[in-house]
Amino acid sequence: MGKIKILSPEVAGAIAAGEIVERPASVVRELCDNALDAGADIITIEIEQGGIRCIKVTDNGSGMSADDALLAFQEHATSKISTLNDLEMIESRGFRGEALPSIAAVAKVTLETRRNDDDRGTRVRIEGGTLQEHLPVGTSVGTTVTVENLFYNVPARYKYLRKDTTEAARILDAVQKLACARPDVSFRLLNNGRESLHTPGNNDPASVVRVVWGKELADSCRIIPDNEAIHSPVWISGVIGSPDKTRAGRNWQWVYVNERPIKAPIVNAAIDRASQGWVMKGQYLPMMLFISLPPNLLDVNVHPQKLEVRFWDEQKIFSAVYHTIEAHLQRLSAERKLASEGTAQPVVSVLPPEQPDVVIHQPDGDSGGSERSISILAPPYSADIYDPASLYISHEGTPVRHGVPKTQISDQVEPKPETTGKANIFTEIGRRGRYVGQLFDTYILMELDTNIYLIDQHAAHEKIIFERLLTRQSEAGEVEEAASVQPLLIPLRLDLAPMELSAVRENGEFLAELGFDFDFFGERTVVLRGIPDSPDMISPEIAFRAAIAACSDTNYPLGEGIQTWLEQRKIQATADIACKAAIKANYGLDHRSVLSLLEQLENLNDPFHCPHGRPTIVEISKAELEKRFGRIV
Structure with a gap:
């Protein structure tokens, strides 16, 4: 007897369904495509437990006859194409005739539909590919498809589903992309009874982008x-x-x-x-x-x-x-x-004009807690980068008012770790080097002995913030405590896009481990009460949004010494926070700020690369310049 045999319809259907129905979001996408092809302009999606327990898609489209409702569950049954030539002119969203039979093969599906001219509608119920019910019912014009217990009969696929919040986030992403493609259609998504998305359907792309993003x-x-x-x-x-x-x-x-x-x-x-x-x-x-x-x-x-x-x-x-x-x-x-045009680029050095120096109430060993004034690096003054959230609370409970913008360099220097002789080049540059100036308000130009050094101010400051944040996280981990949090004296309310809100709900514990303290307020608002502790006064909003973006991106390169995926995510999120918080290119620096930057670079474990691997410093020798000018061969 031969070894090759024909698979049973149940097994063949489950295999075929695996190509179409990868996860709950695949089901939602296919059902919404059918609704759009039916001419619907109002589509409501309801999900429970990330769509694993239940997905219900209701539309006000053209509906189907009783015969078509049953035929729709047959393989390769479609109203979109009929001949081979039609494949070259496909304008509908669906055309393969595989969605409904594939979904019905791995779930319990109920379809109710009615056309406008019919007195009553039709119900079709199928479980695991087997017809259970086909009868007339009273229902509204359009179609409602309910999918329950997805992959209940395919344990091999069910075990690979992610947690409910992750699957719900994928469904939200799929619906948002459909809504942006069709601003003339109103999409409404309910997750466990709570509205996650609702677009107006007014055919105004700008309003849809505002809702989604x-x-x-x-x-x-x-x-x-x-x-x-x-x-x-x-x-x-x-x-x-x-x-x-x-x-x-x-x-x-x-x-x-x-x-x-x-x-x-x-x-x-x-x-x-x-x-x-x-x-x-x-x-x-x-x-x-x-x-x-x-x-x-x-x-x-x-x-x-x-x-x-x-x-x-x-x-x-x-x-x-x-x-x-x-x-x-x-x-x-x-x-x-x-x-x-006509406005000069100001040099970044201290606080904006007519602002006093920053006063920080910080205990000092020699003065017993006296106030000290410092000059903090800041970008050009702009009204939109100052906000009430620039009030922080120190760990001693004393208010720390800085009124600083979102990007700056702290004068505080961390304790110096063991450094190599190479790392001491920053010490030598700071002590003996001659500050030549800035190139393009982006690169610091220093001269030392027979070399010149170009330092990328953004990459350098980014690495300083990155290592400080990692040090705080490491210290908290050694004593098995939560990451150190810098409380905000005035909590900050942030309105988030649906995909950002979904990322926060899914990764709340992870964000807390980074040092963020927040609560949900209403449907789309988060109240931020604290951010990761750092001597660099990081903008709360910039830091939080950078962490959210990192939560949404799972394609992190696995670096040397990173043992776990969670550690990998934490390092990447910290790198993104540092990148957003660091001084940007095209900002002028004063001499004091340059020296402060060099002093802090000296104390890093690796001052020569930013967290993303770019170099922070480039060395060009006098001999190399003389070769370029033809002075020497």
């Missing part, structure tokens, strides 16, 4: 003008965030092709190429990019979940995306240059 980020986004978008036969539209609102992960770059959310490496490559010189390494411009082209130039029949597509000419797509983003950023740069 939050007011702060949405208001910084700019619409791609029509004259930048035409690269026949490719048409590109969408919004792009400001270069000063970058995010640590690609999760905020959404790409669509003919209103279909996709993953396209060639588009990502074009975005990265166009963004070079505008964003720092490891940072990404937030954007929603809508690519439109004739359906016959696109093959969407590549991936079972329709997340990947094949373009007729990838180079054409790359060129269109690249030139659109490049033109947009150049136009933005020209507008900013025009707006700032």
